[in-house]
Amino acid sequence: MHITRRTLIATGGVALAGAALLPRAWGQTSVIMGDTEVLSLSDGNLELPADFIFGPMPQDELAQVLAPFSLDPQGALTPPCNITLLRRGDMLVLFDAGSGTGFQPSAGALPDALAAAGIDPYDITHVVFTHGHPDHLWGLLDDFDEPAFANAEHMMGAAEHAYWTDPATVTSIGEARASFAAGAERRLAALPDITLFDDGAEVLPGVSAMLTPGHTPGHMSFRIDAGADSVMVLGDCIGNGHVAFARPGWPSGSDQDMAMAAETRTALLDRLAADGTRIIGFHLPDSGVGAVARDGDGYRFEPA
Ligand SMILES: [Zn+2]
Numbered sequence: 668m669h670i671t672r673r674t675l676i677a678t679g680g681v682a683l684a685g686a687a688l689l690p691r692a693w694g695q696t697s698v699i700m701g702d703t704e705v706l707s708l709s710d711g712n713l714e715l716p717a718d719f720i721f722g723p724m725p726q727d728e729l730a731q732v733l734a735p736f737s738l739d740p741q742g743a744l745t746p747p748c749n750i751t752l753l754r755r756g757d758m759l760v761l762f763d764a765g766s767g768t769g770f771q772p773s774a775g776a777l778p779d780a781l782a783a784a785g786i787d788p789y790d791i792t793h794v795v796f797t798h799g800h801p802d803h804l805w806g807l808l809d810d811f812d813e814p815a816f817a818n819a820e821h822m823m824g825a826a827e828h829a830y831w832t833d834p835a836t837v838t839s840i841g842e843a844r845a846s847f848a849a850g851a852e853r854r855l856a857a858l859p860d861i862t863l864f865d866d867g868a869e870v871l872p873g874v875s876a877m878l879t880p881g882h883t884p885g886h887m888s889f890r891i892d893a894g895a896d897s898v899m900v901l902g903d904c905i906g907n908g909h910v911a912f913a914r915p916g917w918p919s920g921s922d923q924d925m926a927m928a929a930e931t932r933t934a935l936l937d938r939l940a941a942d943g944t945r946i947i948g949f950h951l952p953d954s955g956v957g958a959v960a961r962d963g964d965g966y967r968f969e970p971a
Pocket residue numbers: 800802803903949950
């Protein structure tokens with residue numbers, strides 16, 4: 668069942684349990700940093716032809732790189748979709764809104780994951796977007812085309828918002844992604860309001876934005892600070908647990924500007940491996956929570 672405004676009214680919603688930690692639910696992993704709780708909730712998974720990611724890569728080396736991951740370069744991929752939820756004081760912040768029901772049948776499970784965790788969508792205070800792709804954005808509206816998180820302030824990087832609301836994008840983005848552009852424009856227009864921010868902004872107390880472009884033009888990642896501790900919400904700038912780590916410099920078909928995305932990914936992995944920062948990746952395995960380790964000439968994802 669998907670929660671909608673009407674079913675919530677019918678059932679009276681689900682109350683949060685005081686100041687206690689949120690109950691654990693299916694597909695959920697949590698990071699506790701003092702008074703800050705960061706959860707990874709599952710929105711389900713995508714189903715993609717492997718070629719969508721691997722197509723532009725050096726095919727002669729690809730099979731060897733993929734061998735440890737039991738992936739078929741000609742087969743299908745089922746990347747998980749991990750939504751980050753931050754809870755601190757009165758803030759209940761979602762990073763991305765998931766797919767909703769209009770993208771792929773295997774995705775759009777966030778309302779169920781929230782319900783299982785005892786979280787009322789009406790209690791979400793902020794929805795902060797990494798970028799405007801369907802699996803991150805389309806869940807902002809419910810099945811009645813009303814804001815799914817009706818009391819939340821919605822926030823997006825200014826460059827990313829300008830790109831997806833530009834009427835020219837639907838033609839400039841290319842045929843394969845034209846529906847992404849139309850879908851984003853329609854959904855963003857349905858929001859009564861959106862707060863825009865720039866690279867480096869402290870978007871919320873202890874949450875700072877970092878421009879990580881290439882996957883999309885204005886893709887943002889976020890660092891959540893809690894005292895001396897921190898966790899990076901990556902979105903899709905490191906977009907999978909296999910080739911993105913093993914061969915970060917390779918072009919990936921999932922990135923809109925493949926060269927820029929490779930540059931962003933390579934620089935970020937170098938930094939994350941050096942400082943040991945904890946990460947949450949939207950399409951990384953094992954709930955996406957872990958860290959980056961050096962591995963030969965590349966890197967590997969180490970789940971928490
Ligand atoms: Zn994605």
